[in-house]
Amino acid sequence: MNEKLSRRKLIITGLAATAGLSGLAVAGRLAARHGLIPPDCRGPYGAGETLTYAAHRLLTRHSLAREFPRSMISKAPFANGKPPEMEAFKRLQAGGFADWRLVIDGMVAHSGSFSIRDLRELPVRSQITQVTCEEGWSYIAEWIGTPLSQVLAAAGMLPQAKFVVYYSIEAAEWWDSIDMADALHPQTLLAYGFNGGDLPVGFGGPLRIRVPRQLGYKSVKYITRLTVTDNLKTFGKGLGSASPEGGYSWYAGM
Amino acid sequence: MADSAYASGLVGSTSSPAGRVAGAAVRHTATVRVTHWITTLCFLALVVSGIELVISHPRFYWGEEGNVNTPALFSIPIPASRSSVRTGYDYVMPDQNGWSRYLHFQTAWIAVATGLWYIIAGLLSGHFRRNLLPSAADLSPRALAAILVGQLRSKPIGNDRTYNPLQRITYLFVIFAAFPLIIWTGLAMSPAVTSAFPFLVNVLGGHQSARTLHFFDTLFLSFFVLVHILMVCRAGFRNRMRGMITGGSAEGS
Numbered sequence: 486m487n488e489k490l491s492r493r494k495l496i497i498t499g500l501a502a503t504a505g506l507s508g509l510a511v512a513g514r515l516a517a518r519h520g521l522i523p524p525d526c527r528g529p530y531g532a533g534e535t536l537t538y539a540a541h542r543l544l545t546r547h548s549l550a551r552e553f554p555r556s557m558i559s560k561a562p563f564a565n566g567k568p569p570e571m572e573a574f575k576r577l578q579a580g581g582f583a584d585w586r587l588v589i590d591g592m593v594a595h596s597g598s599f600s601i602r603d604l605r606e607l608p609v610r611s612q613i614t615q616v617t618c619e620e621g622w623s624y625i626a627e628w629i630g631t632p633l634s635q636v637l638a639a640a641g642m643l644p645q646a647k648f649v650v651y652y653s654i655e656a657a658e659w660w661d662s663i664d665m666a667d668a669l670h671p672q673t674l675l676a677y678g679f680n681g682g683d684l685p686v687g688f689g690g691p692l693r694i695r696v697p698r699q700l701g702y703k704s705v706k707y708i709t710r711l712t713v714t715d716n717l718k719t720f721g722k723g724l725g726s727a728s729p730e731g732g733y734s735w736y737a738g739m
Numbered sequence: 740m741a742d743s744a745y746a747s748g749l750v751g752s753t754s755s756p757a758g759r760v761a762g763a764a765v766r767h768t769a770t771v772r773v774t775h776w777i778t779t780l781c782f783l784a785l786v787v788s789g790i791e792l793v794i795s796h797p798r799f800y801w802g803e804e805g806n807v808n809t810p811a812l813f814s815i816p817i818p819a820s821r822s823s824v825r826t827g828y829d830y831v832m833p834d835q836n837g838w839s840r841y842l843h844f845q846t847a848w849i850a851v852a853t854g855l856w857y858i859i860a861g862l863l864s865g866h867f868r869r870n871l872l873p874s875a876a877d878l879s880p881r882a883l884a885a886i887l888v889g890q891l892r893s894k895p896i897g898n899d900r901t902y903n904p905l906q907r908i909t910y911l912f913v914i915f916a917a918f919p920l921i922i923w924t925g926l927a928m929s930p931a932v933t934s935a936f937p938f939l940v941n942v943l944g945g946h947q948s949a950r951t952l953h954f955f956d957t958l959f960l961s962f963f964v965l966v967h968i969l970m971v972c973r974a975g976f977r978n979r980m981r982g983m984i985t986g987g988s989a990e991g992s
Contacts, residue, residue: 529841530838530841530842530845532845532848533841533844533845533846533847533848533849534841534844534845536845536848537844537848541931541932544932544935545931545932545934545935548931548934548935549934550930550933550934551933551934551937551940551941553803557803557804559804559809561806561808561809562806562808563806563807563808563823565823615803615804615930615946617928617930617946618796618806619795619836619840620792620795620796620821620836621792621793621795621796621798621950622796622798622805622806622807623803623804623805623806623946623947624804624806624808625803625804697930698930698931698934699930699931700930731837732837732838732841733836733837733840734837734840734841734844738929738930738931738932739844739929739931739932
């Protein structure tokens with residue numbers, strides 16, 4: 486009786502383990518096909534990161550970040566960090582950023598560049614959203630700019646594109662990327678305006694990407710270049726952005 | 740008939756593997772023991788990584804927004820890991836937020852899965868009804884006061900095989916209020932989660948309120964763990980540890 490039971494148990498356990506493992510393998514395949522695997526999915530924290538990113542993509546693909554009434558705009562927003570100290574930035578700033586260029590290349594039909602004035606010609610969208618820093622602090626502000634999707638459309642983004650990589654003027658230190666759910670999201674802006682005026686240098690002027698459904702560090706300041714791609718492996722160490730190279734997660738919706 | 744032998748014990752079901760330990764009755768089922776220790780490890784990882792995250796901004800606020808330019812509700816008098824936070828110390832701690840955030844969220848997944856396992860198993864086996872739900876008579880203020888007075892007078896703790904009503908209320912509160920609240924307030928800080936489910940943060944009064952409540956709930960849970968360990972020591976550390984590790988409590992029976 487006892488032996489029989491243990492044999493049956495063994496068979497059931499074996500079957501369950503096989504089913505579990507093949508289930509995992511199938512889930513992994515499906516997840517990869519539907520873009521649910523983040524570029525920093527390896528390493529000791531890859532499993533948790535993949536679960537978070539996949540869950541968020543399944544639940545929040547089209548949802549809009551909370552917007553606030555004008556009366557809630559912060560009277561004391563915090564401009565984190567210092568403007569770039571490099572000569573090139575100071576020269577552009579002295580010229581009122583008239584010569585600032587946003588280059589777009591990669592998987593687009595027409596590579597090229599935009600001045601801030603060119604961007605102002607494109608459709609405008611403004612949003613009053615909260616900047617939430619991974620450290621815990623936050624502020625509410627109005628951001629004015631052109632949706633990233635408009636710039637991608639103007640450049641003729643190719644249908645196989647999966648990610649948009651973006652670079653600060655301090656490109657070695659500050660570059661990042663987002664998937665198409667965020668790149669084509671209506672609230673993702675190339676922002677040149679702030680609280681009714683021009684975007685101050687402290688807050689990322691003349692041009693900052695605003696990704697309001699992710700933490701502040703994804704909203705990189707001083708944007709000079711966009712590269713559209715279907716594969717993040719060829720950028721930097723292949724982890725999707727400078728953040729995982731510095732120990733921070735690529736996806737920052739949490 | 741076998742059931743009655745365990746009716747007053749802490750075992751959910753006599754058919755569990757733990758129920759067959761030779762001789763003595765079993766204090767905790769395998770499910771309770773395994774989920775208890777996974778949760779213990781998770782709690783440790785979450786508190787350590789949580790402390791690291793607080794160090795980057797040891798200021799707390801109420802409402803929607805808050806930063807170094809706005810007054811704090813309160814702040815913790817420790818050096819910060821960011822030079823932008825004026826703490827009064829000229830020392831800036833090393834930044835540990837990268838791995839802390841990764842560890843915090845990975846552990847949260849394990850903790851939530853373990854909690855669901857425990858709760859579903861507990862509902863199916865009658866663990867909550869049998870071992871944790873206090874009876875109406877037990878809930879009279881006089882009965883509860885008597886237990887509290889007994890504890891404070893350091894009355895020796897017998898080798899009870901059931902939880903007293905005060906323990907039952909505390910465990911139920913931790914399982915069904917404090918843990919859900921810590922998950923809720925954690926999710927309410929996520930800009931992506933709140934884009935899909937804005938009520939999660941709106942009913943708490945805003946992003947910063949969620950963060951502050953998350954902190955207070957952590958304090959409460961840490962206090963619970965401290966008292967819990969203290970009580971285990973008072974009741975007999977070795978015996979209680981054996982009960983939670985092997986399930987057996989040979990000496991006590």
